[in-house]
Amino acid sequence: MTTPKEKKMLYCNILLLLCALPAIISGFILEFKQGDTTGINWTWIHIATSLGALLLTCIHVQLHWGTLKMWRKGLAQLRTKSTKFMTYLYLLTLATGIPATIYIIAGHGHTHLGGIHGKFGIVAAIFMFLHIWKRLKWFKNRTSQSAAPLRLKVDADKCKRCNLCVKRCPAQVFERQEKQVVALHTEYCFQCRKCVAHCPTHAIYE
Ligand code: HEM
Ligand code: HEM
Ligand code: SF4
Ligand code: SF4
Structure with missing residues (x-):
């Protein structure tokens, strides 16, 4: 299963990887090189790849x-908290x-700002x-055929049928049925966790 958004994420992440790695490596070379003997202009390589990244x-x-909405609502797990810390450092x-x-x-x-930046x-x-x-x-999951979607469930006791998950899920995983909301098409889920972030009663769980 590959939704258009998932494809976009895959291409974006591969390009990002290809751009960020030379940016990071050239940054390290700039920081640790002792007198340039190679004749390569690492500063410009670093600037170009960093701007691309x-x-x-x-x-x-x-x-x-x-x-990001999940962080705001305090629902983040450790995995995303470390991403949050990285975001501040990146800024x-x-x-x-x-x-x-x-x-x-x-x-x-070159100014002292370059040193602090380094x-x-x-x-x-x-x-x-x-x-x-x-x-x-x-990356392995997305490039092989076996992507691992979240096997989400809706706790019927907690759910107040506000429909937010139905509206917000970009992969149309949820369906409003006569008396309840169900996570019907979990095979399309691409792990964005928008539903978890939006559910006001924390009724959606893995
Ligand atoms: C350096 C190259 C980077 C690569 C290759 C990369 C790759 C990835 C991948 C594969 C995911 C999980 C899959 C997905 O749902 O798309 C992800 C998640 C995420 N990334 Fe990155 N990323 C990079 C840099 C960054 C940077 C610089 C930021 C923030 C400024 C960032 C913020 C996030 C966020 C918010 C998530 C979702 C939360 C999470 O899964 O923890 N990423 N990234
Ligand atoms: C991927 C994130 C980045 C990392 C890991 C990184 C790392 C570094 C390091 C270690 C240095 C060496 C500092 C020194 O000479 O003491 C450096 C220099 C530099 N970086 Fe970055 N950098 C990143 C992103 C960027 C971005 C986004 C820009 C802006 C376009 C940028 C512009 C520069 C410039 C202009 C220098 C030369 C500074 C100078 O010597 O005055 N970097 N970077
Ligand atoms: S995490 Fe939730 S909102 Fe995102 S695709 Fe999966 S079911 Fe839909
Ligand atoms: S967002 Fe939560 S409370 Fe609202 S319908 Fe979905 S599961 Fe139920």
Whole structure:
């Protein structure tokens, strides 16, 4: 089963991986190189790949809006809490990396901001490696035919039939029946957890 949104997520994540890895590696080279003997302009390689990764990260995060809502409602699990921490670190990396780029483009050369950016960048990169490492199974699932959807159920006692899950699930997993709401097509679920985030009575469980 592959929904259009799931395909978008797969392509976006593969491109993001291809862009983020050279961005992180070139960042590390910039931080640890002792005098450049290679003649390669690592700063520009780093800026170009980082900007590409930034664009793809925006799309990536937009595709996970459901999870972000979950954080707000305090329903996040540890897995997503560490993603949250990584997001803050990434924002700090951006807040220092973008001005450093502007200084370089404006001809002011390297400033102390670059050094601060590098420190944030290294910590963010460690979390990014963990973020990717923990999701290698996701890539494996999506590229083989056996994606693992969430086997969600609705607790009929807690459900107040507000229909939010029916409306919000992008994969149309839920169905309103005469007396209850059921998770009928769990095979289409692509784990966005929007339903869990929106359910006001926490009636949806795995
Ligand atoms: C560096 C390259 C990155 C790769 C390859 C990557 C890959 C992935 C994958 C495979 C997933 C789970 C599958 C899915 O539902 O799409 C995921 C989830 C997520 N990623 Fe990333 N990601 C990267 C960077 C980032 C960054 C920089 C942020 C935040 C600024 C971010 C935020 C999220 C969020 C919010 C989720 C959903 C929550 C979760 O599963 O923990 N990702 N990412
Ligand atoms: C993927 C996240 C990123 C990581 C892990 C990262 C890491 C690093 C590291 C370790 C350095 C070396 C710092 C030093 O020379 O002491 C660096 C330099 C630099 N980064 Fe990033 N960076 C990231 C994202 C970005 C972004 C999004 C931009 C903005 C487009 C950017 C722009 C720069 C610039 C201009 C420098 C050179 C700074 C200077 O030497 O003055 N980086 N980065
Ligand atoms: S059932 Fe829930 S987690 Fe699965 S696709 Fe629908 S909203 Fe997302
Ligand atoms: S969002 Fe929760 S309470 Fe509302 S219909 Fe769905 S399961 Fe029931």
